[in-house]
Amino acid sequence: MVTKQATGSRTGPGPAPGQRHVRASKQRAAYPYTLYLPAAVVYLVIFLVPTVMAFYFALTRWTLFDSTFVGLDNFRDFFAEQNLRIGFANTLFYAVLTSGLKVVLGLLLGVLLTSKLRLRGFLRSVVFFPVLVSTVAVGITFSALLRPDTGLVNKALALAGIDGPDWLGDAGTALLSVALVDVWKGVGIATVIYIAGIMSIPRDYYQAVAVDGGNAWHRFRHVTLPLSWPATYSVIILSFIGGLRSFDLIWTMTRGGPGFTSDTIASIIYKQYQAGFFGLSTAGNVILFVVVTAIVVPLNYFLGKRQATL
Amino acid sequence: MKTSHRALGAALTVLVMAALTSCGSSSGSEPAAGGTTTLTFLVDNSQATVDTAKALTDAFMQANPTIKIETETRPGGSEGDNIIKTRLSTGDMSDVFWYNSGSLLQALNPAQTLVDLTGDPVLQNVQKDFLPVVTQAGKVYGVPGGTAMGGGILYNRKVYDKLGLKVPTTWAEFMANNDKIKAAGITPLISTFKDTWTSQLFVLGDFYNVQAAVPSFAQDYTANKAKFAATPAAQAGFDHLAEVHAKGYLNEGFGSATADQGMKMLIEGKGAHYPMLSAQLPPLVATMPQAATDVGFFGIPGTDPAKNGATLWEPAGLYIPKTTEKLEAAKKFLAFVASPPAADAVSKVVQPAGPYRIQGAKLPDDAIQVAKDLQAYVDKGATAPALEFVSPVKGPSLEQITVAVGSGLTPPAEGAAQYDKDVEKQAKQLGLAGW
Numbered sequence A: 001m002v003t004k005q006a007t008g009s010r011t012g013p014g015p016a017p018g019q020r021h022v023r024a025s026k027q028r029a030a031y032p033y034t035l036y037l038p039a040a041v042v043y044l045v046i047f048l049v050p051t052v053m054a055f056y057f058a059l060t061r062w063t064l065f066d067s068t069f070v071g072l073d074n075f076r077d078f079f080a081e082q083n084l085r086i087g088f089a090n091t092l093f094y095a096v097l098t099s100g101l102k103v104v105l106g107l108l109l110g111v112l113l114t115s116k117l118r119l120r121g122f123l124r125s126v127v128f129f130p131v132l133v134s135t136v137a138v139g140i141t142f143s144a145l146l147r148p149d150t151g152l153v154n155k156a157l158a159l160a161g162i163d164g165p166d167w168l169g170d171a172g173t174a175l176l177s178v179a180l181v182d183v184w185k186g187v188g189i190a191t192v193i194y195i196a197g198i199m200s201i202p203r204d205y206y207q208a209v210a211v212d213g214g215n216a217w218h219r220f221r222h223v224t225l226p227l228s229w230p231a232t233y234s235v236i237i238l239s240f241i242g243g244l245r246s247f248d249l250i251w252t253m254t255r256g257g258p259g260f261t262s263d264t265i266a267s268i269i270y271k272q273y274q275a276g277f278f279g280l281s282t283a284g285n286v287i288l289f290v291v292v293t294a295i296v297v298p299l300n301y302f303l304g305k306r307q308a309t310l
Numbered sequence B: 001m002k003t004s005h006r007a008l009g010a011a012l013t014v015l016v017m018a019a020l021t022s023c024g025s026s027s028g029s030e031p032a033a034g035g036t037t038t039l040t041f042l043v044d045n046s047q048a049t050v051d052t053a054k055a056l057t058d059a060f061m062q063a064n065p066t067i068k069i070e071t072e073t074r075p076g077g078s079e080g081d082n083i084i085k086t087r088l089s090t091g092d093m094s095d096v097f098w099y100n101s102g103s104l105l106q107a108l109n110p111a112q113t114l115v116d117l118t119g120d121p122v123l124q125n126v127q128k129d130f131l132p133v134v135t136q137a138g139k140v141y142g143v144p145g146g147t148a149m150g151g152g153i154l155y156n157r158k159v160y161d162k163l164g165l166k167v168p169t170t171w172a173e174f175m176a177n178n179d180k181i182k183a184a185g186i187t188p189l190i191s192t193f194k195d196t197w198t199s200q201l202f203v204l205g206d207f208y209n210v211q212a213a214v215p216s217f218a219q220d221y222t223a224n225k226a227k228f229a230a231t232p233a234a235q236a237g238f239d240h241l242a243e244v245h246a247k248g249y250l251n252e253g254f255g256s257a258t259a260d261q262g263m264k265m266l267i268e269g270k271g272a273h274y275p276m277l278s279a280q281l282p283p284l285v286a287t288m289p290q291a292a293t294d295v296g297f298f299g300i301p302g303t304d305p306a307k308n309g310a311t312l313w314e315p316a317g318l319y320i321p322k323t324t325e326k327l328e329a330a331k332k333f334l335a336f337v338a339s340p341p342a343a344d345a346v347s348k349v350v351q352p353a354g355p356y357r358i359q360g361a362k363l364p365d366d367a368i369q370v371a372k373d374l375q376a377y378v379d380k381g382a383t384a385p386a387l388e389f390v391s392p393v394k395g396p397s398l399e400q401i402t403v404a405v406g407s408g409l410t411p412p413a414e415g416a417a418q419y420d421k422d423v424e425k426q427a428k429q430l431g432l433a434g435w
Helices: A002-011 A017-057 A073-080 A082-116 A121-130 A136-145 A152-159 A174-197 A203-211 A216-227 A229-246 A249-252 A263-275 A279-310 B002-027 B047-063 B077-089 B157-163 B171-183 B196-204 B207-214 B219-220 B232-246 B259-267 B327-337 B340-349 B369-380 B398-406 B410-429
Strands: A059-062 A067-069 B035-045 B067-074 B096-099 B142-145 B151-158 B187-189 B269-278 B296-300 B309-313 B316-321 B383-385
Touching: A017 A059, A017 A229, A017 A279, A059 A073, A073 A082, A073 A279, A073 B296, A073 B410, A082 A121, A082 A174, A082 A216, A121 A174, A136 A174, A136 A249, A174 A229, A174 A249, A203 A216, A229 A279, A229 B327, A249 A263, A263 A279, A263 B077, A279 B410, B002 B259, B035 B047, B035 B077, B035 B327, B047 B067, B047 B327, B067 B077, B067 B327, B096 B327, B142 B327, B151 B157, B151 B196, B151 B259, B151 B369, B157 B171, B157 B187, B157 B296, B171 B232, B171 B269, B196 B232, B196 B269, B196 B398, B207 B219, B207 B232, B207 B309, B207 B383, B219 B410, B232 B398, B232 B410, B259 B269, B296 B369, B309 B369, B316 B327, B327 B340, B398 B410
Parallel strands: B035 B067, B035 B096, B187 B269, B309 B383
Antiparallel strands: A059 A067, B096 B316, B142 B316, B151 B269, B151 B296, B151 B309
């Protein structure tokens, strides 16, 4: 349409084409910019201003009543935090373990729930159900289930003759227990992503395997696994970022305890906030932002490259 | 296109409504001319505080029919601290509020936010001992709400009777008692590390002994001259924590037990000792009447039987923010709270957990055993306020450190050193001089 009109105007009488072009582009530009304005105001007020303020308050000693500029002291103090090393190690361990398990279990459940099962629809809802429950509710429920004396888990283990540990009160098992509950809660999302990924694989490939005399393992190994890479990629990135920022489940189940043994970066930051060290906790958030970016951007790049070569 | 207009319109309406209603609520709080004045009163949501507040406001409203008091609740702990700070800094505070005395009050910036009560008749019945914990820079800001409480060892007296034990006056005697209790098949020491705050009692409740050994500790500590790790008497609290764990005195599943479970164990006699605040008991008397008689209190024993005493937690205070528009009525309420009739009204509803801080207010005859035990220490003059009432410095991570030491994860000397570092961070954040 546009080209036709443009050609028409060139042949006909009227102002020189150059001039007209300038005016048209001006008009075209002016009209959309006013439309951007409401969204831009919202973006500025709700996202940009608080972000810039957070970067500023990270440099102050801030009590909510007043703030004193202290330069990089908060960053130095945050890095001097005694349990920060445990926190970093725990955060990485938690992120790697949960995203790893979500990939493996999600893929297996995805394969299972795309096969011809009678109860397929029902089972899909069952797997997805925990995703819909509030994380805090899950944390409280599992705290009760994992109690050493009255909890259902240890009672069940006792039936099998196993003396279960104090899951959340024991330094050796606390973080692991929380991570497993996180996997239980989050595997539904991974499964749904895998189901979508597996369904989008063209049937022809499976027929080709069948023609070559391949069995179920061959179908999985040579078709499903490589061709659901885009799904794997999404699951890894999503659950890894989620794991690095994990907070709510850890806080409701162990509060970083016993002692500091299940602290993550997010729970350390929250404790600073709780103590009323608002500047310090803001500095911690800025550091967390940088850390997550520094880990996820290269990971994204690396995984994305692999996807391109497939 | 049409739908998005409608959605935008709906969103706008919601925003405007929210703005209007929020304005409406603030304009509605002006005193009604000639009629009744309505005061708002913010308290924390613990059962004891809510009951005490109800007793106080009911008695006050009966005596002053023209003043009505509406009580609101807030969460406790540091979440509540932040609500208080936010509401004060945004000018949205209730007319009267209930909040900690001592170091937590100092963090509210009282000179800027609270009404100065120095020399006001409101304070005429308040005991002089209490005033320092609601004072900053020579100005007094509050009156005591409720009673003082003891921080030490709650013990089951039935267990003591059955095994023929005596209340210990030294740590060695205490450990000997624990041995006998363990031999009798009863848990000697209850620990409830799921509620991390409960793990601090061995350290915080030991301050009477610290002060007895090093009288200038509080001042030196505030001035960054004394450290827990460098003062054997102060480090003793951490040593005790490690010792009871190493000897296997703790209940099974102590890592995930809660304070409620701990109190139940103690009252039922399944555990003999529980390092705890006496204020935990009064709310339980209604459901477990034996809590009033079977549970006693003693201060954490030190090294010298001649210097045996207990650490006292001062009551919280009631304060008036500068933003109130009903100062007269608010002062009237505070004057009532700090009077013997108010103490009597509270005693009828909530069992006192310790002595009142009001002149002329007495414990009722049927007071629970822990309050009587504590009163005996007060009468002997063998009490010291906890460190957090005489120094603004209290590190926020103490409860995690004491859990780690009490679970055998951190050696006591290392725990004390960690706490010193934690305190240093807090002092720097408060901008205290000399750190």
